[in-house]
Amino acid sequence: RKEVEQDPGPFNVPEGATVAFNCTYSNSASQSFFWYRQDCRKEPKLLMSVYSSGNEDGRFTAQLNRASQYISLLIRDSKLSDSATYLCVVNILGSGNTGKLIFGQGTTLQVKP
């Protein structure tokens, strides 16, 4: 079983649609949680951190359920520029008490006019 699992998609949605991505993680000792966005042939960029209380940044809402080990991302009013791969990322303690990021496979979103 992968440590972080995501539906790879692709999700093809029209502009203005609402789309939800889900992710599950297996390590219950995971410390922190993130969504990164990666455009083709570019580096991952932090989209938002994810907290149990839920957090919102404009059209983006992220939620963490520690009991179910489940992370979600909701994108409202999709724009063409939202087309990218969305990476669910978990930070766990590695050796030397140092954190290490574990990435999901990524979910591809294509927003069409």
Place this chain on the structure above:
Amino acid sequence: DTEVTQTPKHLVMGMTNKKSLKCEQHMGHRAMYWYKQKAKKPPELMFVYSYEKLSINESVPSRFSPECPNSSLLNLHLHALQPEDSALYLCASSQGGGLAEDTQYFGPGTRLTVL
């Protein structure tokens, strides 16, 4: 400012060459990371430096040799690579010394091709 810079942007090398990748950040971050990303796959951690000391080596082959000359710089020395080592090499940094709560910021990467 969350800028991590990497040079070169692209690198083509033969299997007998020796080359180095460079990464720099001036945000005062105390942890720096090397990741490898193959096409259509997520990044995979290679090395972590915390306060300029090697903290994690994810069983990376010795043909990859990291170096952290100071808190702002991270190098990856390459020698006798194989064609399957062709990938995007990403550097990242985080403010804490690699705490599990840290947010990591990525550089643009070096796209490496081994012939």
